[in-house]
Amino acid sequence: MREVAVVGVGQTPVAEHWGLSLRHLALQAVEAAVADASVPQIDALYVGNMLSGELAGQEHLGALIADFSGMRGIEAFKVEAACGSGAAALRLGYLAVGSGAADTVLVVGVEKMTDALAEDTTAALALAADGEYEAAQGVSFVALNALLMRRYMHEFGYSQADFAGFAVNAHRNGANNPQAMFQFALKADRFAAARMICDPINLLDSSPVCDGAAAVVLAPAEQAGDLSAAPVRIAASAVGTDALAVHDRSDPMVLAGAAIATRRAYDQAGVGPDEIDLFELHGAFGIMAALSLEAAGFAEKGKGVRLAMEGEIGIEGRVPIATMGGLKARGHPVGATGVYQAVEVVQQLRQLAGANQVADARVGMAQNIGGSGATAFTHIFVRMDE
Amino acid sequence: MREVAVVGVGQTPVAEHWGLSLRHLALQAVEAAVADASVPQIDALYVGNMLSGELAGQEHLGALIADFSGMRGIEAFKVEAACGSGAAALRLGYLAVGSGAADTVLVVGVEKMTDALAEDTTAALALAADGEYEAAQGVSFVALNALLMRRYMHEFGYSQADFAGFAVNAHRNGANNPQAMFQFALKADRFAAARMICDPINLLDSSPVCDGAAAVVLAPAEQAGDLSAAPVRIAASAVGTDALAVHDRSDPMVLAGAAIATRRAYDQAGVGPDEIDLFELHGAFGIMAALSLEAAGFAEKGKGVRLAMEGEIGIEGRVPIATMGGLKARGHPVGATGVYQAVEVVQQLRQLAGANQVADARVGMAQNIGGSGATAFTHIFVRMDE
Numbered sequence: 001m002r003e004v005a006v007v008g009v010g011q012t013p014v015a016e017h018w019g020l021s022l023r024h025l026a027l028q029a030v031e032a033a034v035a036d037a038s039v040p041q042i043d044a045l046y047v048g049n050m051l052s053g054e055l056a057g058q059e060h061l062g063a064l065i066a067d068f069s070g071m072r073g074i075e076a077f078k079v080e081a082a083c084g085s086g087a088a089a090l091r092l093g094y095l096a097v098g099s100g101a102a103d104t105v106l107v108v109g110v111e112k113m114t115d116a117l118a119e120d121t122t123a124a125l126a127l128a129a130d131g132e133y134e135a136a137q138g139v140s141f142v143a144l145n146a147l148l149m150r151r152y153m154h155e156f157g158y159s160q161a162d163f164a165g166f167a168v169n170a171h172r173n174g175a176n177n178p179q180a181m182f183q184f185a186l187k188a189d190r191f192a193a194a195r196m197i198c199d200p201i202n203l204l205d206s207s208p209v210c211d212g213a214a215a216v217v218l219a220p221a222e223q224a225g226d227l228s229a230a231p232v233r234i235a236a237s238a239v240g241t242d243a244l245a246v247h248d249r250s251d252p253m254v255l256a257g258a259a260i261a262t263r264r265a266y267d268q269a270g271v272g273p274d275e276i277d278l279f280e281l282h283g284a285f286g287i288m289a290a291l292s293l294e295a296a297g298f299a300e301k302g303k304g305v306r307l308a309m310e311g312e313i314g315i316e317g318r319v320p321i322a323t324m325g326g327l328k329a330r331g332h333p334v335g336a337t338g339v340y341q342a343v344e345v346v347q348q349l350r351q352l353a354g355a356n357q358v359a360d361a362r363v364g365m366a367q368n369i370g371g372s373g374a375t376a377f378t379h380i381f382v383r384m385d386e
Numbered sequence: 387m388r389e390v391a392v393v394g395v396g397q398t399p400v401a402e403h404w405g406l407s408l409r410h411l412a413l414q415a416v417e418a419a420v421a422d423a424s425v426p427q428i429d430a431l432y433v434g435n436m437l438s439g440e441l442a443g444q445e446h447l448g449a450l451i452a453d454f455s456g457m458r459g460i461e462a463f464k465v466e467a468a469c470g471s472g473a474a475a476l477r478l479g480y481l482a483v484g485s486g487a488a489d490t491v492l493v494v495g496v497e498k499m500t501d502a503l504a505e506d507t508t509a510a511l512a513l514a515a516d517g518e519y520e521a522a523q524g525v526s527f528v529a530l531n532a533l534l535m536r537r538y539m540h541e542f543g544y545s546q547a548d549f550a551g552f553a554v555n556a557h558r559n560g561a562n563n564p565q566a567m568f569q570f571a572l573k574a575d576r577f578a579a580a581r582m583i584c585d586p587i588n589l590l591d592s593s594p595v596c597d598g599a600a601a602v603v604l605a606p607a608e609q610a611g612d613l614s615a616a617p618v619r620i621a622a623s624a625v626g627t628d629a630l631a632v633h634d635r636s637d638p639m640v641l642a643g644a645a646i647a648t649r650r651a652y653d654q655a656g657v658g659p660d661e662i663d664l665f666e667l668h669g670a671f672g673i674m675a676a677l678s679l680e681a682a683g684f685a686e687k688g689k690g691v692r693l694a695m696e697g698e699i700g701i702e703g704r705v706p707i708a709t710m711g712g713l714k715a716r717g718h719p720v721g722a723t724g725v726y727q728a729v730e731v732v733q734q735l736r737q738l739a740g741a742n743q744v745a746d747a748r749v750g751m752a753q754n755i756g757g758s759g760a761t762a763f764t765h766i767f768v769r770m771d772e
Binding site for chain 2: 257
C-alpha cells in the first residue's frame with residue numbers, strides 16, 4: 001500500500017464548552033487542520049466518536065460534519081471503538097489513503113460529554129465494558145479500572161501513592177499547553193490528599209469528563225512535501241483486541257490487545273521501544289498508563305509504575321509520556337482523544353511543542369485504548385526529513 | 387488498489403429474536419459466513435451497527451464480536467452511518483483488503499432493536515436525522531419520510547395508493563425467502579386498507595422494527611478462486627453525502643448523496659443502469675424506493691414510482707428490486723441491512739436465489755442509505771466467471 005503522511009493538524013481547547021455544540025466543536029478542529037495543510041480538496045472525512053448518540057442526541061455524524069464543514073457530497077462516516085474511537089478513525093483514514101481510494105482524507109475526533117447529567121455520563125461510559133457481564137452488574141468504568149489497580153497493587157506490592165507520578169507528570173506538561181483542560185501543576189501531596197472516587201482511584205488519578213475535537217489531514221507520503229512544510233509520515237498503523245470483559249482475560253494484569261497492536265506497529269515501522277522518542281499513551285487512569293508502558297515494552301510486567309516513581313516519564317526522561325498533558329491534564333473527550341494524541345505527536349516531531357518539546361524528537365508513538373484494554377490502536381509517526 | 391471479492395456470506399433470519407442477544411445474533415451470521423468461505427484465518431472484523439448503545443446497552447462491538455466469535459486479538463471496530471452502517475462496514479472491509487493491510491476480512495452487520503420500548507426505538511431512530519433542527523422539533527424519522535412522500539405526491543401528481551407496488555413486490559419476494567421477517571404475499575387492496583402510521587405512510591408502506599445479523603467474508607479477488615466455489619467481485623464501492631437535514635437540501639425531491647454514490651460506482655465499474663441485473667435498494671418506505679430509483683438513473687425525476695405501478699420492479703421486470711423481500715419484507719434491522727443487501731446480491735449472482743432468481747444475473751447493485759438520504763453507499767458486484 002502507499003505510504004501515508006499527516007499534512008495538517010488542528011484542535012480545539014479541551015474544556016467544558018457550554019457555548020458550542022458538537023458540530024461547532026468539530027468545525028473548529030476541521031478549519032484549523034485544513035488551514036494547516038495546503039490541500040486543494042478533501043476526498044473523504046472520517047469521524048471518531050463514542051457517545052454522541054447517548055450524550056449529544058445525534059448519530060450520523062459523518063454526513064453532519066461533512067456538510068457543516070462545507071464539504072457536502074464527500075464520502076463520510078463515523079467509526080467507534082469506545083475510548084479508542086479517535087485512533088480508529090485515523091486507522092480508517094490511513095487505509096483509505098493507503099489503498100489509493102482517496103488522496104486527501106480528513107480525520108476528526110469529537111466528543112461532547114458535558115451536556116448530560118453526571119449519572120447519564122457514567123452509564124454511557126460503561127457501554128465500553130461488557131454490557132451483559134460487567135455493566136449490568138453495576139460495575140462502572142472507573143470501578144473496572146479500580147479493580148485492575150487494586151490487583152496491581154496487591155500482586156506487585158505498590159501503594160496508591162506510588163501512582164502519583166503519572167498525574168504529576170501530566171499536569172506539569174499540561175501547564176504549558178494552551179489547549180489543555182487543566183493548565184496547572186500538581187504536587188504529590190495534593191494527589192495524596194485528593195478525595196477517593198472509587199478506591200484506590202482518587203479524583204486526581206482520573207481523567208476528566210470534557211468536550212473537545214481534533215483533526216488531522218492525511219495524504220500520500222510521496223506528495224506530502226508539496227502539501228505541508230513539515231509533513232510527518234505514519235510509519236505504522238496497527239490494531240489489537242482482547243476480551244471485552246476483564247474477567248475473561250487470560251491475565252488481567254497484561255493488556256494483551258495493546259501488546260499485539262504495539263508489536264505489530266514495531267514490526268511495520270522497523271523500530272523498537274529504544275527508538276521511540278515520545279509515547280502518547282492512554283493514561284485515562286494511572287493504572288492504564290502503567291499497564292500500557294508494560295504492554296509497549298518499556299517496562300517488565302509489574303514495573304510500569306516504577307517509570308513514574310523514578311522520573312523516567314518526563315520530557316527529558318527515558319520515555320516521555322503525556323507530553324502535552326495527556327488524558328489526565330489535556331483532557332479525555334473520549335472519542336476525540338486518539339486524534340488529539342496524533343496532533344500532539346505531530347507537534348513534537350515538528351519541534352513545535354514549546355516548553356514541552358522533547359529534544360530532537362524524530363519518532364513518536366501514540367496508543368489509544370478502548371474500554372479497559374479490549375481494543376488498542378498503535379500508530380508510529382516519523383519526521384519526514386529522516 | 388487490489389481488487390476485492392466476496393468469498394463467503396451468512397445471515398440470521400430477520401425476526402423478533404427474543405431469545406438471542408446482540409452478540410449471539412452476530413455470532414450466527416459470522417459462523418455461517420466463515421463456513422461458506424474456505425479461508426485459513428480472518429485478519430480483521432468490521433461491524434456495522436447503528437443503535438447498540440441506545441437499544442442494546444452496548445458500544446464497543448468490534449472487540450466484543452471478535453472475541454465472542456473466537457477471534458480474540460484480531461483488528462476489530464465498528465462503523466456507523468445511521469441506517470447505512472452495514473454498507474459502511476462493507477466499505478471499510480473493501481478498503482482494508484484493497485489496501486493490502488488485510489487479506490481476509492469479516493464484515494458483520496448487526497442490530498437488535500426489539501428489546502426496547504417502542505418510544506425509545508422511535509427516539510433512537512430519530513438520531514439519524516439532524517438532532518438540533520429536526521429531531522428536537524419533534525419530527526420522527528417516519529415523519530420525515532412522510533413529508534418527502536407528501537411533497538412527491540403533490541409535486542408530481544400521485545396518490546398514496548400509487549406506492550402500493552413497492553410493498554406488494556417486496557412481499558411477493560419475501561414470501562419465498564426463508565430468512566425474511568414477513569413470508570407472506572400482500573395484495574394492493576390490503577395495502578389500501580392498512581391503518582395510517584404517519585399520513586401518507588401507512589403500516590404496510592413501512593419497514594419493520596426487527597433484529598438480525600448478516601456477514602460477508604472479503605478477500606483479494608486474485609485469490610478468490612481458491613477461497614470460494616463461487617466468488618463475486620466487488621466492481622465498485624462508493625459513498626456520497628448530502629445535507630443531514632431535509633430542509634437544507636437544494637432539492638428535497640432529489641437524493642443527491644445517492645446520485646453521487648451511484649455515479650461514482652458506475653464510473654468505477656464501467657457500467658450504467660442498463661447493465662444492472664438487479665438493484666437491492668434502500669426501500670425503508672416506498673418513497674425512498676422511488677427516490678432511489680431516480681437517483682440511480684432508472685427513472686427520471688418524479689417517475690420512480692411509475693416503475694412500481696407498471697410492474698417493472700419484479701423479478702422479471704426491467705429493474706428487479708427487493709428480490710429477497712427488501713427492507714419491507716425481509717426486514718430492516720437498521721445497521722445490518724447493508725450487509726443483508728450484499729448477501730442477497732451474492733446469492734443472486736451465484737444463481738442461488740431459488741424462486742426469486744433473476745435469470746442469469748451477472749451484475750448486481752446494492753444501495754444502502756443513512757437517514758432520509760444524507761449518506762449513501764453504492765456497491766456493484768459482478769460474477770467472477772464474467
